[in-house]
Amino acid sequence: MNVRVDIEAVMRAKGRSFHLRASFESEANAVVLFGPSGSGKTLTLQAIAGLMRPTGGRIQLGGRTLFDSRAGADLSPRERGLGYLFQDYALFPHMTVAENVGFALNPGWPGRLDAASRQGVRDMLENFGIGHLADERPARLSGGQRQRAALARAMMARPQALLLDEPFSALDPLLRVRMRRELADTLERFGIPALLITHDPDDVAAFAKTLVVYHQGQVVEQLELGDEDERKRRLPEVIALLESLDGC
Amino acid sequence: MTASLVFTPLLLTLKVAVLATLGALVLGVTTAYLVGRERFPARPLADALATLPMVLPPTVLGYYMLVLFGRQGILGRLLIDVFGLTLLFTWQGAVVASCIVAFxxxxxxxxxxxxxxxPNLVNAARTLGATRLSLFCRVVLPLAWRGILAGAMLAFARAMGEFGATLMIAGNIPGKTQTLSLAVYDAVMAGRDEQAAILVAVVSAASLSILMFSGTLLRPAR
Structure with a gap:
């Protein structure tokens, strides 16, 4: 899927300002935005999702213009139809797992679900191996179960693409390896393009067909890493590049 | 001493306080949501204006109300023309006075x-396609209701004790606009010590239980 991002944003908070100037384009179905925290990755993802309005520029995804400051185009998050996996998963704490996932099927008010929709929610939960947790509150779930629930919720809305903000940073290292494999499976099973943020080189090795490197609010490098074998072969080169950036 | 000396002002006070609290609840929650949702240049001013009735002397509020709702006031004339209603020396006036003070x-x-x-929960709901209404009703309100309910309890307690603004706009007419706090004043001034003591006990007990209940609501549950 084609993704084109060319945006600028100035954020001001408490007297400090941050200038984001991000530009990249990719045909790959798995794009990884890599960089240290505070380098503008999350702002870029929020801009693509329609949660943050850039000062200027253009965002296109799969041939659709989501945002274009010159043409005055700015689709609402709802119209963009993108799935978003938040760093802390952002499950609604006052709803059960099934209600969380059901929210994606009928996000209006009062949001009742018919029998077919309820069955759809159950199927999706089974699909992610958390059918037995349908009536639990998110607070009672483990880290891995929370991620599955959040993914199930995002996929339930049948998004065109999935945006993932540091999907494994909330997990302990052992679980991280397993969930990384699970996510790769999920992306393949649903055949959905993904844009993923990380500062973990292991995520780059696992997902990055296109690698976009951020530093201090700017895209400083873009690499086409291709399939898994090529990624693994070129990983030392990539790590050397990332380490050189850390120093500057 | 007849029971009506206590019960008449008590019932009137409850009626006034309940209606005033409902009004303050609807207005206060709506205003808080709108002011809090967007950053706009006049937000500090909006915050200060909405909090002003809490710190202004009730007599000053009463004065403003007389100017606005009096027979020559803009809103006062509108009320008479449209509803045939005046707030001067009526229990409805007491409701509006308590409402403004409790807001x-x-x-x-x-x-x-x-x-x-x-904010990420709000963002999550938006990416899932939530409309403004469902965002408020299904996500924000359920997560904020404890604080709002505690505020409503405090508002009710405040409305029950309203004195100054009520006296200025609704007067002190026994059986018509004389609420508990006005009745206490009246009883003390007239030397009806026994009635005053009972009224004071009733007001104190009611306020104390409301404060204790709202205190448990405001304490974090988790």
Missing amino acids: PLVFTTARAAFDSVD
Whole structure:
């Protein structure tokens, strides 16, 4: 899927300002935005999702213009139809797992679900191996179960693409390896393009067909890493590049 | 001493306080949500204006109300023309006075409650396609209701004790606009010590239980 991002944003908070100037384009179905925290990755993802309005520029995804400051185009998050996996998963704490996932099927008010929709929610939960947790509150779930629930919720809305903000940073290292494999499976099973943020080189090795490197609010490098074998072969080169950036 | 000396003002006070609290609840929650949702240049002014009735002397509020709702006031004339209603020396006047005084208590607690809702939960709902209405009703309100309810309890307690603004706009007419706090004043001034003591006990007990209940609501549950 084609993704084109060319945006600028100035954020001001408490007297400090941050200038984001991000530009990249990719045909790959798995794009990884890599960089240290505070380098503008999350702002870029929020801009693509329609949660943050850039000062200027253009965002296109799969041939659709989501945002274009010159043409005055700015689709609402709802119209963009993108799935978003938040760093802390952002499950609604006052709803059960099934209600969380059901929210994606009928996000209006009062949001009742018919029998077919309820069955759809159950199927999706089974699909992610958390059918037995349908009536639990998110607070009672483990880290891995929370991620599955959040993914199930995002996929339930049948998004065109999935945006993932540091999907494994909330997990302990052992679980991280397993969930990384699970996510790769999920992306393949649903055949959905993904844009993923990380500062973990292991995520780059696992997902990055296109690698976009951020530093201090700017895209400083873009690499086409291709399939898994090529990624693994070129990983030392990539790590050397990332380490050189850390120093500057 | 007849029971009606206590019960008449007690029932009137409850009626006035309930209606005033409902009004303050609707106005306070709506204003808090709108003011808190967007950053706009006049937000500090809006915050200060909405909190003002909490710190202004009730007599000053009463004065403003007389100017606005009096027979020559803009709103006063409108009320007479449209509804045939006046707030001067009526129990409806007492309701409006209590409502204005209680409003900031709902506003400030609701504002804090809305602020404490994790912005990522709101963002999550938006990416899932939530409309403005469902965002408010299904995500923000359920996460903020404890704080709002506690604010409503405080507003009710404040409305029950309203004195100054009520006296100025609704007067002190026994059986018509004389609420508990006005009745206490009246009883003391007339030397009816026994009645005053009973009224004071009733007001104190009611206020104390409301404060204790709202205190448990405001304490974090988790």
